[in-house]
Amino acid sequence: MVNQTGHTDHGDVIQPARDSNHYGDRITQNYYGSTPGPDDQSIDEESAESSSASGSAAALGGSGLGLLAFFGLLGYFIFGGDEPFPTQSDPWPVGVERVAVIAAAGSWFEKCQKSESASPINCPQSLIETSGKVSKAHWAFYGSYLEAPVIQYSEGESRFDMLGTVVVSADYTVSKKARRVVTPMKYWAKVNWIDGQLEVQEIKEHSAVGDPEVVKVEPRQPWGPVETRLKNEFDRCLRGATSAMPAGCPDWQLPADAKKVKWSLTEDPLLTARASFDSKFGVFRVKGTYGVAVDYTSRDSMRSEVRNTNYEALVTTSEAGPVVLQIKDLV
Incomplete structure:
Protein backbone atom coordinates (compact mmCIF):
# COMPACT_ATOMS: atom_id res chain seq x y z
CA MET A 1 0.00 0.00 0.00
CA VAL A 2 1.25 3.46 -0.81
CA ASN A 3 1.15 5.60 2.29
CA GLN A 4 1.79 9.24 1.48
CA THR A 5 2.00 11.58 4.43
CA GLY A 6 3.99 14.69 5.28
CA HIS A 7 4.67 15.76 1.68
CA THR A 8 4.86 19.28 0.31
CA ASP A 9 2.19 20.90 -1.84
CA HIS A 10 3.96 19.88 -5.03
CA GLY A 11 6.14 17.17 -3.57
CA ASP A 12 6.20 13.44 -3.96
CA VAL A 13 7.64 10.45 -2.20
CA ILE A 14 8.92 7.00 -3.04
CA GLN A 15 7.15 4.36 -0.99
CA PRO A 16 7.75 3.01 -4.67
CA ALA A 17 1.62 -3.24 -20.71
CA ARG A 18 5.01 -4.92 -19.99
CA ASP A 19 7.81 -2.51 -20.69
CA SER A 20 10.88 -3.62 -22.56
CA ASN A 21 13.42 -2.10 -24.88
CA HIS A 22 14.67 -4.01 -27.89
CA TYR A 23 17.47 -2.30 -29.75
CA GLY A 24 18.83 -5.38 -31.51
CA ASP A 25 21.39 -4.70 -34.24
CA ARG A 26 20.68 -0.98 -34.14
CA ILE A 27 23.00 -0.53 -31.15
CA THR A 28 26.22 0.98 -32.35
CA GLN A 29 27.40 2.68 -29.17
CA ASN A 30 28.72 1.51 -25.83
CA TYR A 31 26.14 0.42 -23.33
CA TYR A 32 25.95 -0.57 -19.71
CA GLY A 33 24.46 -3.87 -18.72
CA SER A 34 25.26 -7.48 -19.51
CA THR A 35 25.28 -8.63 -23.10
CA PRO A 36 22.72 -11.39 -23.66
CA GLY A 37 24.02 -14.60 -25.13
CA PRO A 38 22.30 -17.35 -27.09
CA ASP A 39 21.35 -19.14 -23.88
CA ASP A 40 19.63 -16.03 -22.53
CA GLN A 41 17.42 -15.75 -25.60
CA SER A 42 15.89 -19.14 -24.96
CA ILE A 43 14.88 -18.51 -21.35
CA ASP A 44 11.26 -17.72 -22.08
CA GLU A 45 10.83 -20.65 -24.46
CA GLU A 46 12.28 -23.07 -21.95
CA SER A 47 10.14 -21.67 -19.16
CA ALA A 48 6.99 -22.11 -21.23
CA GLU A 49 7.65 -25.83 -21.49
CA SER A 50 7.86 -26.29 -17.73
CA SER A 51 4.66 -27.37 -16.01
CA SER A 52 5.89 -26.56 -12.53
CA ALA A 53 8.56 -23.92 -13.03
CA SER A 54 9.40 -21.50 -10.26
CA GLY A 55 10.63 -18.45 -12.17
CA SER A 56 14.04 -17.16 -11.21
CA ALA A 57 13.92 -18.23 -7.58
CA ALA A 58 17.21 -19.52 -6.28
CA ALA A 59 17.47 -23.31 -6.41
CA LEU A 60 16.89 -24.85 -3.02
CA GLY A 61 16.92 -28.40 -1.81
CA GLY A 62 14.10 -29.93 0.17
CA SER A 63 15.63 -28.89 3.48
CA GLY A 64 16.07 -25.32 2.26
CA LEU A 65 12.43 -25.07 1.24
CA GLY A 66 11.42 -26.45 4.61
CA LEU A 67 13.44 -23.81 6.43
CA LEU A 68 11.97 -21.04 4.29
CA ALA A 69 8.46 -22.27 4.99
CA PHE A 70 9.19 -22.56 8.72
CA PHE A 71 10.63 -19.06 9.10
CA GLY A 72 7.89 -17.62 6.88
CA LEU A 73 5.17 -19.12 9.07
CA LEU A 74 7.03 -18.14 12.23
CA GLY A 75 7.24 -14.51 11.09
CA TYR A 76 3.58 -14.56 10.07
CA PHE A 77 2.28 -15.78 13.43
CA ILE A 78 4.69 -13.82 15.65
CA PHE A 79 5.02 -10.51 13.81
CA GLY A 80 1.84 -10.52 11.74
CA GLY A 81 1.86 -9.14 8.21
CA ASP A 82 1.24 -11.02 5.00
CA GLU A 83 0.81 -14.77 4.87
CA PRO A 84 3.87 -16.54 3.46
CA PHE A 85 3.97 -17.37 -0.23
CA PRO A 86 3.91 -21.14 -0.93
CA THR A 87 7.38 -22.64 -1.13
CA GLN A 88 6.36 -25.84 -2.95
CA SER A 89 4.11 -26.74 -5.86
CA ASP A 90 1.82 -29.65 -6.59
CA PRO A 91 1.94 -31.17 -10.09
CA TRP A 92 0.35 -28.81 -12.59
CA PRO A 93 -2.86 -29.71 -14.43
CA VAL A 94 -2.17 -31.40 -17.75
CA GLY A 95 -1.96 -28.92 -20.62
CA VAL A 96 -1.51 -25.75 -18.56
CA GLU A 97 1.62 -23.86 -19.52
CA ARG A 98 3.53 -21.21 -17.62
CA VAL A 99 2.97 -18.59 -20.32
CA ALA A 100 -0.80 -18.99 -19.98
CA VAL A 101 -0.74 -18.27 -16.24
CA ILE A 102 1.46 -15.22 -16.82
CA ALA A 103 -0.83 -14.00 -19.61
CA ALA A 104 -3.87 -14.27 -17.35
CA ALA A 105 -2.16 -12.16 -14.70
CA GLY A 106 -1.04 -9.69 -17.37
CA SER A 107 -4.63 -9.17 -18.53
CA TRP A 108 -5.67 -8.38 -14.97
CA PHE A 109 -2.81 -5.92 -14.59
CA GLU A 110 -4.14 -4.11 -17.67
CA LYS A 111 -7.52 -3.75 -15.99
CA CYS A 112 -5.94 -2.45 -12.78
CA GLN A 113 -3.91 0.06 -14.79
CA LYS A 114 -7.05 1.46 -16.42
CA SER A 115 -8.75 2.17 -13.10
CA GLU A 116 -9.03 5.79 -11.96
CA SER A 117 -9.76 4.77 -8.38
CA ALA A 118 -7.29 5.55 -5.60
CA SER A 119 -7.62 1.97 -4.34
CA PRO A 120 -9.08 -0.36 -6.98
CA ILE A 121 -10.27 -3.60 -5.42
CA ASN A 122 -8.41 -6.83 -6.23
CA CYS A 123 -5.45 -4.79 -7.53
CA PRO A 124 -2.01 -4.27 -5.95
CA GLN A 125 -1.98 -0.47 -5.97
CA SER A 126 -3.48 1.87 -3.39
CA LEU A 127 -3.12 5.51 -2.34
CA ILE A 128 -3.69 6.92 1.13
CA GLU A 129 -3.88 10.70 0.94
CA THR A 130 -4.34 12.65 4.16
CA SER A 131 -4.48 16.17 2.74
CA GLY A 132 -7.55 15.85 0.53
CA LYS A 133 -9.52 13.75 -1.91
CA VAL A 134 -7.59 12.04 -4.68
CA SER A 135 -8.88 12.72 -8.18
CA LYS A 136 -7.85 11.81 -11.71
CA ALA A 137 -5.59 8.96 -10.62
CA HIS A 138 -3.49 7.64 -13.50
CA TRP A 139 -1.69 4.36 -12.90
CA ALA A 140 1.23 2.87 -14.81
CA PHE A 141 3.17 -0.35 -14.19
CA TYR A 142 6.88 -0.64 -14.96
CA GLY A 143 9.84 -2.88 -14.26
CA SER A 144 9.05 -5.76 -16.65
CA TYR A 145 6.50 -6.92 -14.12
CA LEU A 146 5.68 -10.15 -15.94
CA GLU A 147 9.32 -11.23 -16.11
CA ALA A 148 10.69 -14.08 -13.97
CA PRO A 149 7.73 -14.66 -11.64
CA VAL A 150 7.71 -17.60 -9.24
CA ILE A 151 4.63 -19.76 -9.88
CA GLN A 152 3.32 -22.54 -7.63
CA TYR A 153 0.19 -24.66 -7.99
CA SER A 154 -2.07 -25.82 -5.16
CA GLU A 155 -4.14 -28.87 -6.11
CA GLY A 156 -6.30 -28.51 -3.01
CA GLU A 157 -7.14 -24.89 -3.84
CA SER A 158 -7.19 -25.44 -7.63
CA ARG A 159 -5.15 -22.26 -7.83
CA PHE A 160 -1.91 -20.93 -9.26
CA ASP A 161 0.03 -18.57 -7.00
CA MET A 162 2.34 -16.16 -8.84
CA LEU A 163 4.91 -13.99 -7.06
CA GLY A 164 6.55 -11.13 -8.95
CA THR A 165 7.66 -7.52 -8.65
CA VAL A 166 6.36 -4.31 -10.18
CA VAL A 167 7.12 -0.60 -10.01
CA VAL A 168 3.85 1.30 -9.67
CA SER A 169 3.61 4.94 -10.73
CA ALA A 170 0.62 7.03 -9.66
CA ASP A 171 -0.04 10.50 -11.05
CA TYR A 172 -3.01 12.27 -9.48
CA THR A 173 -4.30 15.58 -8.16
CA VAL A 174 -5.22 16.73 -4.66
CA SER A 175 -6.76 20.16 -4.18
CA LYS A 176 -5.96 20.90 -7.86
CA LYS A 177 -2.26 20.19 -7.30
CA ALA A 178 -0.42 17.48 -9.24
CA ARG A 179 1.40 14.77 -7.34
CA ARG A 180 3.29 11.57 -8.14
CA VAL A 181 4.12 8.50 -6.08
CA VAL A 182 6.45 5.76 -7.33
CA THR A 183 6.32 2.44 -5.48
CA PRO A 184 8.48 -0.63 -6.10
CA MET A 185 6.64 -3.63 -4.63
CA LYS A 186 6.25 -7.39 -4.65
CA TYR A 187 2.89 -8.75 -5.72
CA TRP A 188 0.99 -12.02 -5.34
CA ALA A 189 -1.39 -12.95 -8.13
CA LYS A 190 -3.92 -15.66 -7.33
CA VAL A 191 -5.17 -17.37 -10.48
CA ASN A 192 -7.91 -19.97 -10.11
CA TRP A 193 -8.13 -23.06 -12.34
CA ILE A 194 -11.88 -23.62 -12.86
CA ASP A 195 -13.41 -25.97 -15.42
CA GLY A 196 -10.34 -25.81 -17.59
CA GLN A 197 -10.14 -21.99 -17.46
CA LEU A 198 -7.72 -19.60 -15.78
CA GLU A 199 -9.50 -16.88 -13.80
CA VAL A 200 -7.66 -14.24 -11.76
CA GLN A 201 -9.02 -13.95 -8.24
CA GLU A 202 -6.88 -10.99 -7.20
CA ILE A 203 -3.44 -9.41 -7.40
CA LYS A 204 -2.28 -7.92 -4.13
CA GLU A 205 0.82 -6.23 -2.76
CA HIS A 206 2.81 -8.74 -0.78
CA SER A 207 5.79 -8.95 1.55
CA ALA A 208 6.62 -11.77 3.92
CA VAL A 209 9.62 -13.45 5.52
CA GLY A 210 10.93 -16.31 3.41
CA ASP A 211 9.53 -15.16 0.07
CA PRO A 212 11.44 -16.65 -2.88
CA GLU A 213 13.62 -14.26 -4.85
CA VAL A 214 12.59 -12.71 -8.15
CA VAL A 215 15.61 -11.95 -10.34
CA LYS A 216 15.27 -10.13 -13.67
CA VAL A 217 17.72 -9.97 -16.55
CA GLU A 218 19.42 -6.62 -17.13
Whole structure:
Protein backbone atom coordinates (compact mmCIF):
# COMPACT_ATOMS: atom_id res chain seq x y z
CA MET A 1 0.00 0.00 0.00
CA VAL A 2 1.25 3.46 -0.81
CA ASN A 3 1.15 5.60 2.29
CA GLN A 4 1.79 9.24 1.48
CA THR A 5 2.00 11.58 4.43
CA GLY A 6 3.99 14.69 5.28
CA HIS A 7 4.67 15.76 1.68
CA THR A 8 4.86 19.28 0.31
CA ASP A 9 2.19 20.90 -1.84
CA HIS A 10 3.96 19.88 -5.03
CA GLY A 11 6.14 17.17 -3.57
CA ASP A 12 6.20 13.44 -3.96
CA VAL A 13 7.64 10.45 -2.20
CA ILE A 14 8.92 7.00 -3.04
CA GLN A 15 7.15 4.36 -0.99
CA PRO A 16 7.75 3.01 -4.67
CA ALA A 17 1.62 -3.24 -20.71
CA ARG A 18 5.01 -4.92 -19.99
CA ASP A 19 7.81 -2.51 -20.69
CA SER A 20 10.88 -3.62 -22.56
CA ASN A 21 13.42 -2.10 -24.88
CA HIS A 22 14.67 -4.01 -27.89
CA TYR A 23 17.47 -2.30 -29.75
CA GLY A 24 18.83 -5.38 -31.51
CA ASP A 25 21.39 -4.70 -34.24
CA ARG A 26 20.68 -0.98 -34.14
CA ILE A 27 23.00 -0.53 -31.15
CA THR A 28 26.22 0.98 -32.35
CA GLN A 29 27.40 2.68 -29.17
CA ASN A 30 28.72 1.51 -25.83
CA TYR A 31 26.14 0.42 -23.33
CA TYR A 32 25.95 -0.57 -19.71
CA GLY A 33 24.46 -3.87 -18.72
CA SER A 34 25.26 -7.48 -19.51
CA THR A 35 25.28 -8.63 -23.10
CA PRO A 36 22.72 -11.39 -23.66
CA GLY A 37 24.02 -14.60 -25.13
CA PRO A 38 22.30 -17.35 -27.09
CA ASP A 39 21.35 -19.14 -23.88
CA ASP A 40 19.63 -16.03 -22.53
CA GLN A 41 17.42 -15.75 -25.60
CA SER A 42 15.89 -19.14 -24.96
CA ILE A 43 14.88 -18.51 -21.35
CA ASP A 44 11.26 -17.72 -22.08
CA GLU A 45 10.83 -20.65 -24.46
CA GLU A 46 12.28 -23.07 -21.95
CA SER A 47 10.14 -21.67 -19.16
CA ALA A 48 6.99 -22.11 -21.23
CA GLU A 49 7.65 -25.83 -21.49
CA SER A 50 7.86 -26.29 -17.73
CA SER A 51 4.66 -27.37 -16.01
CA SER A 52 5.89 -26.56 -12.53
CA ALA A 53 8.56 -23.92 -13.03
CA SER A 54 9.40 -21.50 -10.26
CA GLY A 55 10.63 -18.45 -12.17
CA SER A 56 14.04 -17.16 -11.21
CA ALA A 57 13.92 -18.23 -7.58
CA ALA A 58 17.21 -19.52 -6.28
CA ALA A 59 17.47 -23.31 -6.41
CA LEU A 60 16.89 -24.85 -3.02
CA GLY A 61 16.92 -28.40 -1.81
CA GLY A 62 14.10 -29.93 0.17
CA SER A 63 15.63 -28.89 3.48
CA GLY A 64 16.07 -25.32 2.26
CA LEU A 65 12.43 -25.07 1.24
CA GLY A 66 11.42 -26.45 4.61
CA LEU A 67 13.44 -23.81 6.43
CA LEU A 68 11.97 -21.04 4.29
CA ALA A 69 8.46 -22.27 4.99
CA PHE A 70 9.19 -22.56 8.72
CA PHE A 71 10.63 -19.06 9.10
CA GLY A 72 7.89 -17.62 6.88
CA LEU A 73 5.17 -19.12 9.07
CA LEU A 74 7.03 -18.14 12.23
CA GLY A 75 7.24 -14.51 11.09
CA TYR A 76 3.58 -14.56 10.07
CA PHE A 77 2.28 -15.78 13.43
CA ILE A 78 4.69 -13.82 15.65
CA PHE A 79 5.02 -10.51 13.81
CA GLY A 80 1.84 -10.52 11.74
CA GLY A 81 1.86 -9.14 8.21
CA ASP A 82 1.24 -11.02 5.00
CA GLU A 83 0.81 -14.77 4.87
CA PRO A 84 3.87 -16.54 3.46
CA PHE A 85 3.97 -17.37 -0.23
CA PRO A 86 3.91 -21.14 -0.93
CA THR A 87 7.38 -22.64 -1.13
CA GLN A 88 6.36 -25.84 -2.95
CA SER A 89 4.11 -26.74 -5.86
CA ASP A 90 1.82 -29.65 -6.59
CA PRO A 91 1.94 -31.17 -10.09
CA TRP A 92 0.35 -28.81 -12.59
CA PRO A 93 -2.86 -29.71 -14.43
CA VAL A 94 -2.17 -31.40 -17.75
CA GLY A 95 -1.96 -28.92 -20.62
CA VAL A 96 -1.51 -25.75 -18.56
CA GLU A 97 1.62 -23.86 -19.52
CA ARG A 98 3.53 -21.21 -17.62
CA VAL A 99 2.97 -18.59 -20.32
CA ALA A 100 -0.80 -18.99 -19.98
CA VAL A 101 -0.74 -18.27 -16.24
CA ILE A 102 1.46 -15.22 -16.82
CA ALA A 103 -0.83 -14.00 -19.61
CA ALA A 104 -3.87 -14.27 -17.35
CA ALA A 105 -2.16 -12.16 -14.70
CA GLY A 106 -1.04 -9.69 -17.37
CA SER A 107 -4.63 -9.17 -18.53
CA TRP A 108 -5.67 -8.38 -14.97
CA PHE A 109 -2.81 -5.92 -14.59
CA GLU A 110 -4.14 -4.11 -17.67
CA LYS A 111 -7.52 -3.75 -15.99
CA CYS A 112 -5.94 -2.45 -12.78
CA GLN A 113 -3.91 0.06 -14.79
CA LYS A 114 -7.05 1.46 -16.42
CA SER A 115 -8.75 2.17 -13.10
CA GLU A 116 -9.03 5.79 -11.96
CA SER A 117 -9.76 4.77 -8.38
CA ALA A 118 -7.29 5.55 -5.60
CA SER A 119 -7.62 1.97 -4.34
CA PRO A 120 -9.08 -0.36 -6.98
CA ILE A 121 -10.27 -3.60 -5.42
CA ASN A 122 -8.41 -6.83 -6.23
CA CYS A 123 -5.45 -4.79 -7.53
CA PRO A 124 -2.01 -4.27 -5.95
CA GLN A 125 -1.98 -0.47 -5.97
CA SER A 126 -3.48 1.87 -3.39
CA LEU A 127 -3.12 5.51 -2.34
CA ILE A 128 -3.69 6.92 1.13
CA GLU A 129 -3.88 10.70 0.94
CA THR A 130 -4.34 12.65 4.16
CA SER A 131 -4.48 16.17 2.74
CA GLY A 132 -7.55 15.85 0.53
CA LYS A 133 -9.52 13.75 -1.91
CA VAL A 134 -7.59 12.04 -4.68
CA SER A 135 -8.88 12.72 -8.18
CA LYS A 136 -7.85 11.81 -11.71
CA ALA A 137 -5.59 8.96 -10.62
CA HIS A 138 -3.49 7.64 -13.50
CA TRP A 139 -1.69 4.36 -12.90
CA ALA A 140 1.23 2.87 -14.81
CA PHE A 141 3.17 -0.35 -14.19
CA TYR A 142 6.88 -0.64 -14.96
CA GLY A 143 9.84 -2.88 -14.26
CA SER A 144 9.05 -5.76 -16.65
CA TYR A 145 6.50 -6.92 -14.12
CA LEU A 146 5.68 -10.15 -15.94
CA GLU A 147 9.32 -11.23 -16.11
CA ALA A 148 10.69 -14.08 -13.97
CA PRO A 149 7.73 -14.66 -11.64
CA VAL A 150 7.71 -17.60 -9.24
CA ILE A 151 4.63 -19.76 -9.88
CA GLN A 152 3.32 -22.54 -7.63
CA TYR A 153 0.19 -24.66 -7.99
CA SER A 154 -2.07 -25.82 -5.16
CA GLU A 155 -4.14 -28.87 -6.11
CA GLY A 156 -6.30 -28.51 -3.01
CA GLU A 157 -7.14 -24.89 -3.84
CA SER A 158 -7.19 -25.44 -7.63
CA ARG A 159 -5.15 -22.26 -7.83
CA PHE A 160 -1.91 -20.93 -9.26
CA ASP A 161 0.03 -18.57 -7.00
CA MET A 162 2.34 -16.16 -8.84
CA LEU A 163 4.91 -13.99 -7.06
CA GLY A 164 6.55 -11.13 -8.95
CA THR A 165 7.66 -7.52 -8.65
CA VAL A 166 6.36 -4.31 -10.18
CA VAL A 167 7.12 -0.60 -10.01
CA VAL A 168 3.85 1.30 -9.67
CA SER A 169 3.61 4.94 -10.73
CA ALA A 170 0.62 7.03 -9.66
CA ASP A 171 -0.04 10.50 -11.05
CA TYR A 172 -3.01 12.27 -9.48
CA THR A 173 -4.30 15.58 -8.16
CA VAL A 174 -5.22 16.73 -4.66
CA SER A 175 -6.76 20.16 -4.18
CA LYS A 176 -5.96 20.90 -7.86
CA LYS A 177 -2.26 20.19 -7.30
CA ALA A 178 -0.42 17.48 -9.24
CA ARG A 179 1.40 14.77 -7.34
CA ARG A 180 3.29 11.57 -8.14
CA VAL A 181 4.12 8.50 -6.08
CA VAL A 182 6.45 5.76 -7.33
CA THR A 183 6.32 2.44 -5.48
CA PRO A 184 8.48 -0.63 -6.10
CA MET A 185 6.64 -3.63 -4.63
CA LYS A 186 6.25 -7.39 -4.65
CA TYR A 187 2.89 -8.75 -5.72
CA TRP A 188 0.99 -12.02 -5.34
CA ALA A 189 -1.39 -12.95 -8.13
CA LYS A 190 -3.92 -15.66 -7.33
CA VAL A 191 -5.17 -17.37 -10.48
CA ASN A 192 -7.91 -19.97 -10.11
CA TRP A 193 -8.13 -23.06 -12.34
CA ILE A 194 -11.88 -23.62 -12.86
CA ASP A 195 -13.41 -25.97 -15.42
CA GLY A 196 -10.34 -25.81 -17.59
CA GLN A 197 -10.14 -21.99 -17.46
CA LEU A 198 -7.72 -19.60 -15.78
CA GLU A 199 -9.50 -16.88 -13.80
CA VAL A 200 -7.66 -14.24 -11.76
CA GLN A 201 -9.02 -13.95 -8.24
CA GLU A 202 -6.88 -10.99 -7.20
CA ILE A 203 -3.44 -9.41 -7.40
CA LYS A 204 -2.28 -7.92 -4.13
CA GLU A 205 0.82 -6.23 -2.76
CA HIS A 206 2.81 -8.74 -0.78
CA SER A 207 5.79 -8.95 1.55
CA ALA A 208 6.62 -11.77 3.92
CA VAL A 209 9.62 -13.45 5.52
CA GLY A 210 10.93 -16.31 3.41
CA ASP A 211 9.53 -15.16 0.07
CA PRO A 212 11.44 -16.65 -2.88
CA GLU A 213 13.62 -14.26 -4.85
CA VAL A 214 12.59 -12.71 -8.15
CA VAL A 215 15.61 -11.95 -10.34
CA LYS A 216 15.27 -10.13 -13.67
CA VAL A 217 17.72 -9.97 -16.55
CA GLU A 218 19.42 -6.62 -17.13
CA PRO A 219 18.20 -5.13 -20.43
CA ARG A 220 20.62 -3.98 -23.09
CA GLN A 221 20.28 -0.25 -22.58
CA PRO A 222 22.80 2.31 -23.94
CA TRP A 223 23.82 5.09 -21.58
CA GLY A 224 23.46 7.89 -24.15
CA PRO A 225 19.62 7.89 -24.34
CA VAL A 226 19.39 7.61 -20.55
CA GLU A 227 21.71 10.58 -20.12
CA THR A 228 19.67 12.66 -22.56
CA ARG A 229 16.34 11.77 -20.96
CA LEU A 230 17.64 12.48 -17.47
CA LYS A 231 18.99 15.88 -18.54
CA ASN A 232 15.59 16.72 -20.06
CA GLU A 233 13.91 15.69 -16.82
CA PHE A 234 16.08 18.02 -14.74
CA ASP A 235 15.27 20.81 -17.21
CA ARG A 236 11.57 20.07 -16.71
CA CYS A 237 11.97 20.18 -12.94
CA LEU A 238 13.50 23.67 -13.05
CA ARG A 239 11.31 24.99 -15.83
CA GLY A 240 8.13 24.00 -13.99
CA ALA A 241 9.28 25.02 -10.52
CA THR A 242 7.49 27.75 -8.60
CA SER A 243 7.73 27.64 -4.81
CA ALA A 244 8.45 23.92 -5.23
CA MET A 245 9.50 21.62 -8.03
CA PRO A 246 6.86 19.70 -10.00
CA ALA A 247 5.72 16.17 -9.21
CA GLY A 248 8.41 13.58 -9.86
CA CYS A 249 11.22 16.02 -9.01
CA PRO A 250 13.36 16.55 -5.89
CA ASP A 251 11.41 17.73 -2.86
CA TRP A 252 12.43 21.31 -2.18
CA GLN A 253 9.84 23.83 -1.07
CA LEU A 254 10.31 27.56 -0.55
CA PRO A 255 8.31 29.71 1.89
CA ALA A 256 4.63 29.91 1.01
CA ASP A 257 4.88 33.64 0.25
CA ALA A 258 7.84 33.27 -2.14
CA LYS A 259 7.51 35.44 -5.27
CA LYS A 260 9.62 36.33 -8.29
CA VAL A 261 11.19 32.88 -8.08
CA LYS A 262 14.09 32.03 -10.38
CA TRP A 263 15.70 28.56 -10.41
CA SER A 264 18.99 27.65 -12.10
CA LEU A 265 21.38 24.71 -12.26
CA THR A 266 24.82 25.32 -10.80
CA GLU A 267 26.26 21.81 -11.29
CA ASP A 268 25.70 19.35 -14.12
CA PRO A 269 23.63 16.45 -12.67
CA LEU A 270 25.18 14.05 -15.22
CA LEU A 271 28.80 14.95 -14.49
CA THR A 272 29.50 12.03 -12.13
CA ALA A 273 26.26 10.09 -12.58
CA ARG A 274 26.39 6.30 -12.79
CA ALA A 275 23.68 3.69 -13.21
CA SER A 276 23.21 0.28 -11.62
CA PHE A 277 20.53 -2.28 -12.42
CA ASP A 278 18.09 -3.35 -9.72
CA SER A 279 17.47 -6.98 -10.69
CA LYS A 280 14.68 -7.36 -8.13
CA PHE A 281 12.48 -4.62 -9.55
CA GLY A 282 13.78 -4.45 -13.11
CA VAL A 283 14.75 -0.77 -13.14
CA PHE A 284 17.98 1.25 -13.30
CA ARG A 285 18.97 3.38 -10.33
CA VAL A 286 21.03 6.37 -11.47
CA LYS A 287 22.95 8.16 -8.73
CA GLY A 288 24.68 11.51 -9.16
CA THR A 289 25.03 15.03 -7.75
CA TYR A 290 23.21 18.17 -8.82
CA GLY A 291 23.57 21.82 -7.85
CA VAL A 292 20.65 24.26 -7.84
CA ALA A 293 20.37 27.94 -6.94
CA VAL A 294 17.11 29.79 -6.39
CA ASP A 295 16.47 33.50 -5.98
CA TYR A 296 13.15 34.74 -4.67
CA THR A 297 11.37 37.44 -2.69
CA SER A 298 9.90 36.65 0.72
CA ARG A 299 8.54 39.15 3.24
CA ASP A 300 9.60 41.95 0.93
CA SER A 301 13.24 40.81 1.01
CA MET A 302 15.40 39.24 -1.69
CA ARG A 303 16.72 35.83 -0.70
CA SER A 304 18.94 33.19 -2.26
CA GLU A 305 19.47 29.51 -1.57
CA VAL A 306 21.99 27.08 -3.02
CA ARG A 307 21.87 23.32 -2.77
CA ASN A 308 24.42 20.68 -3.82
CA THR A 309 22.81 17.32 -3.23
CA ASN A 310 23.22 13.70 -4.20
CA TYR A 311 20.21 12.21 -5.95
CA GLU A 312 18.81 8.92 -7.17
CA ALA A 313 16.68 8.62 -10.30
CA LEU A 314 14.58 5.57 -11.12
CA VAL A 315 14.79 4.84 -14.84
CA THR A 316 12.96 2.11 -16.74
CA THR A 317 13.02 1.04 -20.36
CA SER A 318 10.20 1.09 -22.88
CA GLU A 319 9.73 0.61 -26.61
CA ALA A 320 9.90 4.40 -26.97
CA GLY A 321 13.16 4.66 -25.02
CA PRO A 322 14.17 5.26 -21.38
CA VAL A 323 11.58 6.66 -18.97
CA VAL A 324 12.56 8.64 -15.87
CA LEU A 325 10.01 7.74 -13.21
CA GLN A 326 11.23 9.96 -10.41
CA ILE A 327 14.21 11.92 -9.09
CA LYS A 328 14.66 12.12 -5.33
CA ASP A 329 17.30 13.51 -2.99
CA LEU A 330 19.48 11.00 -1.14
CA VAL A 331 19.68 11.52 2.59
